[in-house]
Amino acid sequence: MTLQLSPMMDRAAKASFADLDTIIGTGGLVALAPHPDDESLGCGALLRAAASAGRRVAVVVVSDGRRSHPASYSVSPDALARIRALEIRAALVTLHPNIFLIELGYCDGEVPFSLPNASCAIADLAKGIGATALVASWDGDPHCDHAATAALARRVHRLLPELRLWSYPIWGRFAPTAAKAPARIVRFDTTPNRAAKAAAIACHRSQMTDLIDDDPAGFTMTTEMQTHFINHPEVFLAG
Template sequence: MPDTTLPFADYPLRPSIFAAALGATVVIAPHPDDEALGCGGLLALLHQVGQPVAAVLVSDGSMSHPKSVLFSTPARQAVRTGEFRHALTILGADQTEPLLLGLPDGRVPGQAQEPGFLEAVAQLRRFLERHQAATVLVPWRRDPHPDHRATSQLVAAALLEMTQPPRRLEYVVWAWERAAPADLPTPTDGVRGFRVDVSAVAAQKQRAIAAHRSQVAPGVFTDDPSGFLLSEEMLAHFAGPYEVFFEAADL
């Protein structure tokens, strides 16, 4: 059984009203379900206090069940995008049309020389500026999944191009399950970790996670039994009363 606390249980706990200070917020999800898993509670809290939320989906999400014949790549993408939209509705973050970058699942570009990187950076910058984002929610820079790390690089590049970049909060997904010591913050990162109390919206978050039906239980992509499903152990990390974030220590 994996350790469900890691060092996170020792982080200071901020009350749910913390959401009110974040202003207009944009959540960046590498895959459909990361928005619900990593920060679904905070998104629900933002809706409760009337802060506008917009969403970006980075990858096309098509590679969770790559061997499916009944569902073509575009069909798998459509299913997962639909689940993403459903989850946003449950969390109250569906007032604005999300930005769908449609980058290849499993091969999100993380460097300027990679195809699609510069175009995606430009789209992200324009989206953040259009929505006058005060805060951006993005995966932790060393979250142990290549698409999550690449997404962090895309957002970092977009923020560098902005004259007034938003506050950057980094959420964890795979760091709960797979983090090596080097994947967690070090003194040279210049970040601090904290928890946000999401107990008041925990049931809402669980409904949003469940909206990603193709990822949490068999029965959607039925002809690829070797496809990806979130394990019960993994899901347990996101059933608790708080979410974990990192931010620059000087903020």
């Protein structure tokens, strides 16, 4: 099966490659993930590269991911939230043991677009680790939690405008979007960190395998999509 990529990805295919310093500057990095697994899919190689370079790195996961298999009889939403919390911990340790995790705990599918307290807390976190960059999901992704997380990143950036702000596409890699075209796109070469990124993605077993097999409509990422995220350069959109 050949994946159909979005027009944005056609443009990204022509974008230049950027190194770690060009993307995040000389300091630390804060990454916002709408759900446990978006961090590994969208920016896992960047997280590992930054932490391996001695930068302080924090991941803020916004929702608990409890609704990916709503009709399962064997795994309740509460149990799934616990599973996904364990999965993201395993994934981050796989990427680098020094990556710091914060979970905001909003219900999957219900992340508010206005989170003033969270934006202040994340700004304080960024200052505390000496961050010079903030990455988050793209508001062109056709998912409400991804758009809400992008809005949260913009709030943090208004508090700390000196941060470099980037977004990473997940579903926007495949689905056409009405979102405004970004002013700048760069690619990050995952090759040196590809094996670790693949291992981190594999930690999210509830999303990548048939671990939960009693909900035919439940989410499982296709093998083709997983391979795409592992083998394709990471994409970062300015602003």
